[in-house]
Every structure is written in C-alpha cells, then in structure tokens.
Amino acid sequence: MNPKSNVFIYDTTLRDGTQGEGVSFSVSAKLRVAEKLDQFGVDYIEGGWPGSNPRDVDFFQQAKALELTHAKIAAFGSTRRANVSVEEDPQVALLLQAETPVVTIFGKTWLLHVTEVIRTTAEENLAMIEDTVRHLKAAGREVHYDAEHFFDGYKDNPDYALSTLEAAKRGGADFLTLCDTNGGMMVHEVAEVVKTVVTRFPDAKVGMHCHNDCGLGVALSLAGVREGACIVQGTMNGFGERNGNANLTSIIANLSLKLGYEVNCAPKLNKLRDISLFVDEMANLRPDIRAPFVGAASFVHKGGVHADAVNKVKHSYEHIRPEAVGNRTRVLVSDMSGRSSVMMKANEMGFDVDPKSPRMKEFLDELKALEYRGYEYEAADASFRLMLARFLKNKPDHFEVIHYRVIDVHGEWKDELTSEASVKLRINGEVYHTVAEATGPVGALDLAIRKALEQVYPQINSVRLTDFKVRILDGKQGADSIIRVQIESTDGSEIWGTVGASDDIIEASWEALLDSYEYKLLLDNGDGIAR
Structure with missing residues (x-):
C-alpha cells in the first residue's frame, strides 16, 4: 500500500441510492445534495439516468446552472443495445444531451447475463462496450466504465471478464470500475481479483463499486483500494437497492483516518456527520444512530466503568477523536451508571456539582430507582436535566x-x-x-x-x-x-x-x-x- 496515494470518491447517492426502499429525492433536494457533496470535496456526483424518468431529466437540465467548485457531475446509462449502431441508440444520445462532463456506462461482464438476459453473443457484447466508450470519448466526455457483476463474471469465466475490461480500455475508458453488483463476494475473493486486474492493466485507473448484501460493502471497497484501486463508488449513509451500497461515510473516514490515503474530502472531514444528517433530511429519513463514525451513538458511553475511563483518558474507549468527523462524546445515564457517569453528564449540562456531596449518592440512588420503575433517560435529556435541577439545585417548578x-x-x-x-x-x-x-x-x-x-x-x-x-x-x-x-x-x-x-x-x-x-x-x- 502506498500511504500517500490519492483515492477519488465517486458518489452515486442520487442515482443508485434512490433505488433503495423508502429513498426518494425531489429535484430540488437532489440539487441541494449535489451542492453539499461538492462543498464537502466529493470528486464525482452521479446525478441519475437521463431519460429514465422526468425527475432525472429535470435534474440534469437544472444542474447545468450549478456553480460547483470541485466535483464533476456524471450521467449514468448503459452500453448501446445489441445489434444497434451506437449512433442510432436513443439512450446513448440522451447521455450526451445531458451535457455532463462525465458519463458512466455499465456493461455486461458475466456471460450468464450476456446470453440469458440481454440475449446476445459474447462477441457482440464486447463490441457494444468498445463502441459506446469510443463514441462518448469522441464527444469529449470523461468516461467511466462500470463492469457490472464483474466478480461473479470473473468466477464464472475469468478470461471473458477480463476481455470486457480490455474492450472498454480499447475504447478509451478513463476508469475501469469493478462491480460486486449482487453484493455476495467475500473480502479475500475481491482482494485477489482486484490484484489480478491491477497487474493485468498497470496503466488503468481501477475502481470499486460494492453492495452490502453480506454486510461487507465497506470492507470490500477498502480491500480493493489496498490492492490498487484508486476510485471508490458508494452512497452517503449506505442508501441503495436491497441492503444498500457501500457506505461512503465509513469509507471516507477509514481511508483518511485509518489507512492514510489522501482523499479530497479530508480537509472537510469534520463535516462528515453534518453531511450525513443533511442527506437523511433531504430523503426524509431518520438517521441511523448506530452508523459508524457519524451515528449519534458512535461515541456514547453508558456503563459506569466506561464513562469513568473516558473521563480520565478519552481514547481508552474511543478509537478516534469524535470531533475529527464532526461527532462528540456523550454519556448516557441509566441504572448501569456510576458516580462518574452522572458527574460527566451533569458537567456536560452545565451543573457544577461536588462529586463527594452526599446529595450525589442520593441522586444516583433515586435515578436507579426510577429506572427500575420504568423511566429511561437515554433519549430524555430534558427530563434528566430537570431532575438534576430539582434534586441538586432545589429549583422550584414554574407551575x-x-x-x-x-x-x-x-x-x-x-x-x-x-x-x-x-x-x-x-x-x-x-x-x-x-x-x-x-x-x-x-x-x-x-x-x-x-x-x-x-x-x-x-x-x-x-x-x-x-x-x-x-x-x-x-x-x-x-x-x-x-x-x-x-x-x-x-x-x-x-x-x-x-x-x-x-x-x-x-x-x-x-x-x-x-x-x-x-x-x-x-x-x-x-x-x-x-x-
């Protein structure tokens, strides 16, 4: 691994992410998300599939007016249809009409899909890939080729899978992205295949596009980078079809903080939680409190022993500084709490309390008794603050x-x-x-x-x-x-x-x-x- 190599971040939240159950963005929301992603330092933003629906048509039309400072907008589509010239394929024409600087197309890698799904020959499929890439390059576009089902195709017939990448390379593709479309690969399998591809195409820019059906989308993406991939596709908060796509909030944090790679988002990494929450808000979804790095529970301490240790040495129970990703340490109070937990929580809330005060023990006993009776204060900070004010400060109620x-x-x-x-x-x-x-x-x-x-x-x-x-x-x-x-x-x-x-x-x-x-x-x- 080269710790100083640069990894590009390719966000497909607005296209692949919207294929997830319950995920939908209005056109205005898509435009706002695109602006936020650009400000955050994302390199590529895939906006949708031109012509697939009126919303994406409208997005690409309005996206021309966006004043992005860094990111490039990509239109997504497929190779030309079988036995149709690329110049006569209406879907390819729509990709060019979107007038984006980048076009990403997918093609078939797995012979099962070639012969049984699109029902053409292996040779025609290779021509479809090469013709489409060459046509888009001739029109002045940066072209990313997504090798759909690459890892399944490679396991079935490695020679043919590699030949599809060769076809895209002959056409002039700028990036060759390997897709675990079914999300069924294991980490060691992906690492071995990516190493083979990087060795076979030493001058190519290889990318990763992984799904999370085995819960390994992030791990697969990172394994690919360690073997030489230089661009990672994913979605914010892991939105996507079935179990979702590889989660970019985790990928970006791990690449930057754990693996030492350079990513253009790094200077804004302390905004990672903010952008995660923003994307959830735009999709009208509740945030996942247990999401790594950005979830509200990521740096929460509940047990008294943990809270006491964190109070003394922060990294004793925190693998990074929460502030590095825009998060913060929180202490929960419950019947598992000890004096240290309550003290930390009281100090967090602005109360100056003597830890040796007999009232503190009385308060802790009362807290545990209330929890035993059914009260729970983890999501009820206001009730806990009121209890502190009443118990420790003798604050009278207003009514x-x-x-x-x-x-x-x-x-x-x-x-x-x-x-x-x-x-x-x-x-x-x-x-x-x-x-x-x-x-x-x-x-x-x-x-x-x-x-x-x-x-x-x-x-x-x-x-x-x-x-x-x-x-x-x-x-x-x-x-x-x-x-x-x-x-x-x-x-x-x-x-x-x-x-x-x-x-x-x-x-x-x-x-x-x-x-x-x-x-x-x-x-x-x-x-x-x-x-």
Missing part, C-alpha cells in the same frame, strides 16, 4: 398541578369520538382552570395545559410536539404492564426529549408533557440549565 381529568365522549355516530381534558394549575399563586377538546386524550391534555400556561408564559406557544413513542415494558403483565412514554418537542431552535412511566398510559403521557413545558420555561429563564 403546580392541582388536578387534571380526561373524559372520552362518544358522539352521535359510532366512529365519532372526542376527548375532553380539564386542567387546574397554580401559577405564581393564581389558579388557572382550563378545558380543551381533541381527537385523543393526549392531544386534549396538551391543549388544556397550553391554554393555562400561555396566560402567564406566552413563549409556550412556540412549543410543538414532534414525536410520541409508547412502549410496553413487560407484556406479560397484560393491562397492568408499565407503560413508558417518550415525547420529543421543539420550539423551533431547540429539540428536547422527555419521559414518563406508569401503569396508566394517560399518567405516563401527562408526566412527559409536564416535563416538556417545564423544560421550555427553564431554558428561557436560565435557572441553571445549560443549553
């Missing part, structure tokens, strides 16, 4: 609950059901009694408490609930099971989570609601709560 009530009202029609909630609060010595209706009990309670609080705290109007999760902790108890409710709220700038637990789902929801609004008031008034 006192006198009582609440919820009634389900059945209407004239069988499917007509309304929930009515009444809430009585004491705020600054005054009693506020409000009533509200909604289609469900939690919605009615939410409206009722809002109506009361907004009379004194108008900032409550900005709060809205963004997520509501219910979990039954022990289904064996049937209707007497403990219910945990977790609520996510936002005021437009901050996002926070709260929790409630009870054998009554309304009570659990009520507790989480109260914490959500109390936390908003603490945020706005300071009161020792760090943002």
